[in-house]
Amino acid sequence: MTARRLVAAVLTVLVLLSLGSLGSADEPEPTYTRYVSLGDSFTAAPYVPVNDIAYGCFRSSNNYPSRLARSLGVREHVDRSCSGARTLDLVGSQRTARGSRVPPQMEALTPETDLVTIGIGANNYRLYARLATVCRRLTTVCPLDDQRALFARILDRLRPALVSTIGEVERRAPRARVVLVGYPRLLPARGDCRRLPRMRPQDRATFRDVNKRLVEEMAAAAEQTGIEYADFYTASQGHDICSRSPWIQGRVGDGRVAAALHPLRAGQDALADLLEERLRRPPPRS
Template sequence: MSRTRPARQPLERRHRMLAAGVALAFVALVAGCSSTDDGGEKSGGRTATTDVPTRYVALGDSFTAAPFVPNAVEALGCYRSTGNYPSLVARGLRDAAGNGPATELVDVSCSAADTTHMTKPQTTVLQQRVPPQFEALTPETDLVTIGIGGNDFNVFATLTGRCPQLADRDPKGAPCRESLQRGGRDVLTEAVGRTQKRVRTVIEEVRERSPEARILLVNYPQLTPKKGCDNLMLARGDNAYAREVAERLDQALRRAAEATDAELVDLWSASEGHDICSDDPWVNGPETDFSRALQFHPFAEGQQAAADLVLEKLRS
């Protein structure tokens, strides 16, 4: 397949292509018991230690890539930021190393990625083909962070795209929930159950490729308060439905981490009170700000919070 770059377009137009084309993340995860290890116990195939990693690979979707968080890098349409949490973690690790070996960061996170793009190429919104993210893994890799799952089976895209479109049909009802019932079963909640298996497989395959790596699964931040939020643009009853789907996704990620002995970085709990309707949001609302964040995606504040949690986990 030709790697020739398409004709260049004005930067803002390409940005707007991303805003329209990326599956916009929307999830209000609920708290639960995180899967953590006591200091010194085995986790992810190695003993927990304060040693500074030498090779850090970051895998994930747009909540890891952080599109439009300064400084934005087009990255063939993956739109990774130099201010995303992997970059901040790497800087923190380099500071901790002092005169020791510096941490090498290999960040292959990509907007709109799902678990299938760990082993298969991804075509981005700029129609560029990027390699499978697992190609970054090596036996020498000693730290891996994973942030994935929300785009599988179009869960995020349905909640942020289809559901708001249905709101006008029945503003006080739950038209999205009703449209997603099939034979007494719910399409999205069943999809999340399958996502759990996929994320579990991702973690297991990371361990096969990088057996000495410490593996951290980073969950999604809370976008909305428990009482709902007008910024979601959903019918009144679908606010509760969206939260139900989000709860199941959160549970799925936690169970995947627990089943594989990966360490969970609990960004959801830390982000309570920093939803899109709060006075101090960590995630953008429905309007893309090309100087700060894609709609329904993390601000720099949210990426800093995620980085702090990862570094705290590594110190434990």
């Protein structure tokens, strides 16, 4: 009788352990069959080489969406990112730098789409052009601090535009996991370097403030709509334009490396890794 009781007790313990392990098992890794990437030049990554002119969108086959799609083994990847795109250009046609018109990026979304990344916002009301494009072309000092009030007004309008954009994405692709992808940190926390446009200390401070406020508005839009946000600004600390291992090209572009003040291959690889790590896990519970 003692031996039987001992065997029964051992079996009971084994059953309980087995049930406990079943209850604590990790959720299966998500898989994706149709991925659509939307965004501007920080998604398209012009001249990170092997470039698709795409009527002036200048998409690289080495941008983070392409690398991410390969890493995740996505069956179908549609990259509609286009240099110069604004939130309006996701739902309406866009005139590119080459004078061509490209269809709305959101036309690629379907009910079967199960993954969407969005990297957009910096071009609204010519924010990035005023902040960086104009500055790199000037031979004199770029007086950004003089435009602080204008930058603030533009950024005040960004979150509502992003919220509307995200809502339209979810309407067109209701099954999709949607991730809003932030912009990187462009300038060092302090100081200057030869790779930056000529700016006064107060202009560099304005540039940093706009960069930070831009990603804060993006994070707030993601939180408001309940989608995921990829914080590339924090991840890119130590990889600004002036760093020893930059993820952003300096004020002089290189047609075989990267456009001026735009993503480098190293930054695109890092961002793809960041997103892959997130997307291999189940989405956070709302």
